[in-house]
Amino acid sequence: MSKSPIDKALTPEKFENLKTKTPPTNTAGLGGLIAATSHAIKYIKPSNILKISTNMNQKGGFDCPGCAWPDPDDERSSLGEYCENGLKAMAEEMQNKLIKRDFFASNSVDELAKLSDFEIGKSGRLTEPMYLAKGASHYESISWNDAFKKVGKHLNALDHPDEAAFYTSGRTTNEAAFLYQLFVREFGTSNLPDCSNMCHEASGNALSETLGIGKGSVTLDDLYKAELVMVIGQNPATNHPRMLSALEKTKKNGGKIIAVNPLPEAGLMKFTDPQNPIKMLTGGTTLSDVFVPITINGDVAFFKAILLKLLEKEERLGGVFDKTFINEYTEGYEAFISDLKTYNFETCLEASGVSKSIFDDAFDLILNNNKIIICWAMGLTQHENAVDNIRELVNLLLLKGSIGKEGAGTCPVRGHSNVQGDRTVGVWEAAPQAFLDKIEAKYGFKPSVKHGYSVIETIKAMYEGKVKVFFGLGGNFISAVPDTGYSAQALANCNLTVHVSTKLNRSHLVTGKEALIFPCLGRAEKDYQKTGVQTQSVENSMGVVSSTKGVLEPCSDNLLSEVAVVCGIANATLKGRSKVNWLVYKDDYNLVREDIAEVVDGFNDYNTRLKNPSGFYLPNGARVRKFKTKTGKAIFTANKLPDWELKDDELIMMTIRSHDQFNTTIYGLDDRYRGVFNERRIIFMNREDMKLRNLKEHQVVHLKSEFNGVVRKADNFKVVGYDIPKSCCATYFPETNVLVPLDSFAHTAKTPASKSVKITITNL
Numbered sequence: 001m002s003k004s005p006i007d008k009a010l011t012p013e014k015f016e017n018l019k020t021k022t023p024p025t026n027t028a029g030l031g032g033l034i035a036a037t038s039h040a041i042k043y044i045k046p047s048n049i050l051k052i053s054t055n056m057n058q059k060g061g062f063d064c065p066g067c068a069w070p071d072p073d074d075e076r077s078s079l080g081e082y083c084e085n086g087l088k089a090m091a092e093e094m095q096n097k098l099i100k101r102d103f104f105a106s107n108s109v110d111e112l113a114k115l116s117d118f119e120i121g122k123s124g125r126l127t128e129p130m131y132l133a134k135g136a137s138h139y140e141s142i143s144w145n146d147a148f149k150k151v152g153k154h155l156n157a158l159d160h161p162d163e164a165a166f167y168t169s170g171r172t173t174n175e176a177a178f179l180y181q182l183f184v185r186e187f188g189t190s191n192l193p194d195c196s197n198m199c200h201e202a203s204g205n206a207l208s209e210t211l212g213i214g215k216g217s218v219t220l221d222d223l224y225k226a227e228l229v230m231v232i233g234q235n236p237a238t239n240h241p242r243m244l245s246a247l248e249k250t251k252k253n254g255g256k257i258i259a260v261n262p263l264p265e266a267g268l269m270k271f272t273d274p275q276n277p278i279k280m281l282t283g284g285t286t287l288s289d290v291f292v293p294i295t296i297n298g299d300v301a302f303f304k305a306i307l308l309k310l311l312e313k314e315e316r317l318g319g320v321f322d323k324t325f326i327n328e329y330t331e332g333y334e335a336f337i338s339d340l341k342t343y344n345f346e347t348c349l350e351a352s353g354v355s356k357s358i359f360d361d362a363f364d365l366i367l368n369n370n371k372i373i374i375c376w377a378m379g380l381t382q383h384e385n386a387v388d389n390i391r392e393l394v395n396l397l398l399l400k401g402s403i404g405k406e407g408a409g410t411c412p413v414r415g416h417s418n419v420q421g422d423r424t425v426g427v428w429e430a431a432p433q434a435f436l437d438k439i440e441a442k443y444g445f446k447p448s449v450k451h452g453y454s455v456i457e458t459i460k461a462m463y464e465g466k467v468k469v470f471f472g473l474g475g476n477f478i479s480a481v482p483d484t485g486y487s488a489q490a491l492a493n494c495n496l497t498v499h500v501s502t503k504l505n506r507s508h509l510v511t512g513k514e515a516l517i518f519p520c521l522g523r524a525e526k527d528y529q530k531t532g533v534q535t536q537s538v539e540n541s542m543g544v545v546s547s548t549k550g551v552l553e554p555c556s557d558n559l560l561s562e563v564a565v566v567c568g569i570a571n572a573t574l575k576g577r578s579k580v581n582w583l584v585y586k587d588d589y590n591l592v593r594e595d596i597a598e599v600v601d602g603f604n605d606y607n608t609r610l611k612n613p614s615g616f617y618l619p620n621g622a623r624v625r626k627f628k629t630k631t632g633k634a635i636f637t638a639n640k641l642p643d644w645e646l647k648d649d650e651l652i653m654m655t656i657r658s659h660d661q662f663n664t665t666i667y668g669l670d671d672r673y674r675g676v677f678n679e680r681r682i683i684f685m686n687r688e689d690m691k692l693r694n695l696k697e698h699q700v701v702h703l704k705s706e707f708n709g710v711v712r713k714a715d716n717f718k719v720v721g722y723d724i725p726k727s728c729c730a731t732y733f734p735e736t737n738v739l740v741p742l743d744s745f746a747h748t749a750k751t752p753a754s755k756s757v758k759i760t761i762t763n764l
């Protein structure tokens with residue numbers, strides 16, 4: 001009998017060989033350089049390493065496919081304008097090993113599912129389209145043409161276009177993403193779930209509502225000029241390493257830094273720039289002036305405590321709030337203040353888990369500085385009250401007039417390299433009407449105005465049989481989403497699942513009744529089309545659009561670009577009924593950009609402006625105090641103190657990334673900056689919590705979450721005592737996604753609450 005969907009979806013429960021050390025306090029420096037280079041040498045052809053080093057993130061080169069941190073506008077180091085994890089991303093994408101059809105002939109889907117995520121990833125690059133027939137145990141090769149026809153046949157057989165869902169992961173370029181959403185809308189649905197739904201959706205919601213733009217307001221230059229930068233719920237040393245070089249510049253210019261995090265993440269403490277040999281000798285820069293060891297999901301409480309103290313000072317002494325800014329640019333101030341006064345400082349401080357003396361240190365810096373930037377990532381967005389977290393930080397910035405001026409503003413640090421761009425060009429299940437109107441005006445078909453399914457809604461719809469075809473443009477859906485058991489069954493209920501991927505992943509193994517794998521070019525590879533090697537474009541976390549052009553030969557002759565895949569499917573599905581000429585775009589991507597320029601705001605003269613080696617900034621109202629909210633003003637909001645509590649034996653668990661992974665892609669088994677080596681099935685616990693439960697270092701435990709009466713389990717994790725607040729614990733994603741309930745998500749944003757999972761622990 002073949003394995004069940006859940007068995008194939010779960011990561012195997014075998015242990016490696018855990019070693020732990022005291023975590024370092026310094027990051028990067030020589031260690032980072034050695035780690036990156038030795039990793040690259042292991043997996044990439046030596047001749048490619050030099051090309052990668054001299055072209056990645058260089059003007060006219062290709063954009064690092066890692067995170068969305070921006071490149072400097074002007075001076076770039078010709079030595080290597082990238083970090084350890086950028087090079088690891090390359091080593092993964094451009095690995096030597098190739099997966100050919102004999103690999104699939106000799107390994108059944110069930111056998112492949114027994115591999116760990118690390119082993120699956122290291123199987124190699126996909127090289128030709130593969131098809132899993134109904135009831136078959138093995139994938140077999142298929143021609144592109146036949147594969148496109150199969151997708152078209154399935155889509156056209158649906159009773160309604162809403163029975164299909166089209167997922168996007170944020171590596172897709174602007175050109176491919178624009179065409180993809182265009183095809184989906186012409187096909188007739190708005191079902192465009194994307195990785196944003198699990199990532200910064202809460203930031204987008206809160207910022208659109210309060211500041212009129214769902215993106216951050218600052219530029220790199222602002223970071224250099226800030227008096228105070230708060231880094232909240234973010235681990236930059238691992239996930240946005242070059243942000244540390246920017247923070248180092250903030251410090252050099254006299255700015256201060258506050259880090260708010262349950263973990264004393266290494267990079268937040270001390271950093272040595274690997275590009276600076278003098279620093280390597282002298283030991284680097286201490287980054288955080290104040291480290292606030294907050295309890296998981298204690299952020300609203302912490303902000304409220306700060307706001308209450310600021311209010312007290314303002315009322316007593318005056319001059320604390322920027323009254324000119326508040327009067328001219330905001331609304332809702334009085335209602336906000338009267339709501340704030342209903343809270344008690346001591347209760348808030350206690351709920352945040354922060355000591356009075358650390359609070360005072362942080363408070364003094366906030367009180368005494370007026371150019372404040374707040375940076376944040378998943379530590380704020382993956383909670384039920386995530387939107388409140390972000391609205392509360394906006395309240396703080398508004399009170400201080402710290403928005404829309406030099407050295408101040410919002411900085412949601414985005415994840416995937418083009419996740420922000422994908423949304424800008426229309427990958428959105430809830431696109432604004434004005435955008436849909438422009439599509440209609442340009443192409444002459446009426447897009448569906450009904451909002452489509454987000455990620456969580458897609459999973460439910462597949463489970464209930466309402467969505468029958470799942471299409472993924474990049475990503476690894478089953479490993480990224482919450483509630484692995486339920487979600488695996490949801491995918492298995494589909495008639496067809498299709499994935500456009502560079503590499504094999506678990507989503508290729510947890511399939512619908514039929515499945516297709518479409519292998520595509522990676523970012524670093526040359527995209528040969530009729531008019532020559534194509535240039536594409538991406539938008540970084542600070543709203544800069546720049547070009548990206550591959551420099552390496554493709555690893556196989558049978559790969560297509562994502563643009564070509566989308567055009568192929570659109571052509572096979574919409575045939576004669578399309579108003580769009582799907583045959584021309586793939587020959588010349590300039591044509592795609594001409595269309596984007598007409599349909600998407602801010603892209604006028606796209607082709608010309610893309611020639612600027614540093615790219616161009618998209619318009620950003622919040623940056624210039626033009627708040628495009630309903631009333632044209634920035635809006636204060638009243639947010640509730642979240643009222644969650646733990647039962648006696650419960651802990652609150654955050655699911656985080658190790659230093660050796662990019663989301664579901666596991667580069668290796670170490671988490672060097674947290675002193676963990678050779679194991680991922682671990683749980684970081686407070687040592688007093690361990691004592692209470694009679695648990696010893698490296699003891700094996702089992703985890704259980706109970707939500708709305710449903711019990712979810714994940715067995716076999718080793719305990720690692722760590723400097724983490726009491727009642728808090730941490731595990732790696734995706735191993736513990738099985739414990740994240742599908743119904744626990746951010747209100748309005750629907751981001752899975754994967755940073756606040758209540759669990760209990762047993763050692764039986």
Ligand SMILES: Nc1nc2c(c(=O)[nH]1)N[C@H]1C(S)=C(S)[C@@H](COP(=O)(O)OP(=O)(O)OC[C@H]3O[C@@H](n4cnc5c(=O)[nH]c(N)nc54)[C@H](O)[C@@H]3O)O[C@H]1N2
Nearest residue numbers: 067233234235239296297377378379415416657661662663
């Ligand atoms: N190398 C590498 N780079 C990446 C990625 C990767 O996997 N690997 N992923 C990319 C993507 S898609 C994203 S979204 C980003 C993610 O970047 P991060 O958000 O930095 O990633 P996480 O590992 O989820 O880390 C969350 C951080 O928030 C803290 N935290 C958790 N809960 C709370 C809380 O309640 N309050 C506060 N204040 N802090 C909390 C955790 O201790 C941790 O330091 O990185 C991107 N870059």
Ligand SMILES: Nc1nc2c(c(=O)[nH]1)N[C@H]1C(S)=C(S)[C@@H](COP(=O)(O)OP(=O)(O)OC[C@H]3O[C@@H](n4cnc5c(=O)[nH]c(N)nc54)[C@H](O)[C@@H]3O)O[C@H]1N2
Nearest residue numbers: 169199474475476480500501502503505655663664733754
């Ligand atoms: N528990 C828990 N769950 C989480 C999170 C968490 O913190 N905790 N974080 C969430 C977040 S922030 C995010 S963004 C999601 C990530 O969710 P996804 O974006 O779906 O996942 P990734 O692991 O980034 O996808 C990796 C796969 O993308 C494919 N790929 C890589 N490069 C390319 C390319 O250039 N083109 C194409 N077509 N495919 C490519 C490869 O086949 C690879 O296996 O996960 C979410 N899930």
Ligand code: SF4
Nearest residue numbers: 064066067083086242
């Ligand atoms: S900081 Fe992010 S984008 Fe920059 S090189 Fe590192 S992984 Fe790539």
Ligand SMILES: [Mo]
Nearest residue numbers: 199200415416
């Ligand atoms: Mo993300």
